[in-house]
Amino acid sequence: MPVAPPRRTLLLNASLEPLCVVSVHRAVVLVLTGKAMVLETDGRLLHSERTAVPVPLVMCLVRYVHVPHRRTVPPTRRTVLQRDEHRCAYCGGGADTVDHVQPRSRGGRHEWSNVVAACARCNHRKADRLLGELGWELAFIPRAPRGVAALFAATVRTDPSWSAYLVA
Structure with missing residues (x-):
């Protein structure tokens, strides 16, 4: 063939x-x-x-x-997962969704510096709370991918x- x-x-x-x-x-x-x-x-x-x-x-x-x-890449589910190498920003496990570090319900924006990859478990546990309320920290500072x-x-x-x- x-x-x-x-x-x-x-x-x-x-x-x-x-x-x-x-x-x-x-x-x-x-x-x-x-x-x-x-x-x-x-x-x-x-x-x-x-x-x-x-x-x-x-x-x-x-x-x-x-x-x-040069055009900038928008922060979509696919591009955020790709930037974060499909690793959860909170626990380091495999990520399958994205999360807003500062929830949109609390004024957070949908931009590169506020969106990270997350596993479903961490995303559900975090819900609409701030990281400080949970005692969590990010392992990295989210930034727009370059190049x-x-x-x-x-x-x-x-x-x-x-x-x-x-x-x-």
Whole structure:
């Protein structure tokens, strides 16, 4: 049974800084128009009547593109669990949910500095109380994740061949 080509390709700037993820179709168009070159491939080829193009997993632009600003990643359940490596901020066990350190019912905001990963047991025990009321302490100060890797981790499922290009 033939293996389907990947659906997404990591696109890097000419400086090898990650820019975005594009469809394989868009990636092939960029290669055929001379705007990008393939850096990583899985060895397979995409054939047309007159040409063959390697299946691009990672590619970079030929010319540098200035990017004026970086988007920030919102604190969703997936991104918070990923930041905290699926470990409960209170007991250190496996986390499956998120908790607001200062509960929203007490004026806490839904922002990176107030949201941590938590196991269901700790989340239920804490409920809408403050850490001081329970005598609990956080093992770390919650912060927004930094780097391009955080942006890609939050938005798409990454290919293993991308890891060398997504270092923070």
